Amino acid sequence: MAGLIERLFPQSCLLCSSWRAGSLGLCHDCLHDMPWHTDHACPQCALPSGNSMLCGQCLQAPPAFDATRSLFQYRFPLSATLQQYKYGQLLPLARTMGLLLAEHVGRHSAADCIIPMPLHRKRLQERSFNQSAEIAKIVSKQLHIPLQLQACTRIKPTPPQASLPYKQRIKNMQGAFACQAELTDMRVILLDDVMTTGASLNALAKTVKAAGASRVECWVIARTIAE
Structure with a gap:
């Protein structure tokens, strides 16, 4: 049919x-x-490592999340397309990216729930939709993994992170999230559209693990790769 x-x-x-x-x-x-993320990468942060082993940064200062799976590298034309999706409301792209993420990243997943990156209520009012949540809905349906849209909230409004240095991003994200769900011993997927430095996902992962999660994976459409 x-x-x-x-x-x-x-x-x-x-x-x-x-x-x-x-x-x-x-x-x-x-x-x-599309700029597929097929290079050997650190399994924890998804940055190129040359041999698919943990990179030096993750060995020296391990993030709160246990793994990162990225579909693409954040390069043109994908970068422009995701910008149009997020700020130009190209909503059909959510289904496309959700299907691709489920097929190429989630085929061997063993997770208990998916939590999309929360938006602060002010940002949600401005944008009218949560780009990560729309993609997460498709992934959840395809992989039959429960979706928890209300598990975590963004309680601290943070300025756009894209142009900020790493240390400032970390400072901005302190106390940014709260978790209302009971996640004891659960394997959690945190889903976001783009991972740049990982500061936001790391802060959310800390919050989720404080709520009892035993393992946290970050699934992203694209990972920013330093040139």
Whole structure:
């Protein structure tokens, strides 16, 4: 039935507008040209390490999360596409990225729940949707992992982190989250769209582990890779 619907009502590619997008909303060429994160990377922070072993930074100052799984590197054209999704409300991209994340990152997952990165209520009012939560809904459905949208809240409004140095990001995130759920001995997936320095995810992971989580993995659409 799905194949018949695609033939009768072909979907255009979200990037190039080709009528050969298929069920993912991306044509074969655009999907191939995406900056897939296929390099050997540190299993804990997903930064390139050369041999898939823990990097020096994670050995010296281990983050609160136990692993990071990234679908892409945060480079063009994906970077521009995610910006359009987040600030231009390109909402169909949530389904595309959710399906790709479930297929390529979550195929061997053994988790008890998914918690998307919370937005502060003021930011949510401004944007009208939580980009991470929309992607998490698709991943949850595909992998049959319970989604906990209300487990954690962002109780401290923080300025945009993108242009700030790492130490300032860490300072901003202190006390930023609260957890209302009982997570004792649970394996938790924290889902976000982009991981830059990891300060936000690390702060959320600390909060989740304080609530009893035994293992925390970060699943992200893209990881910023230093040039």
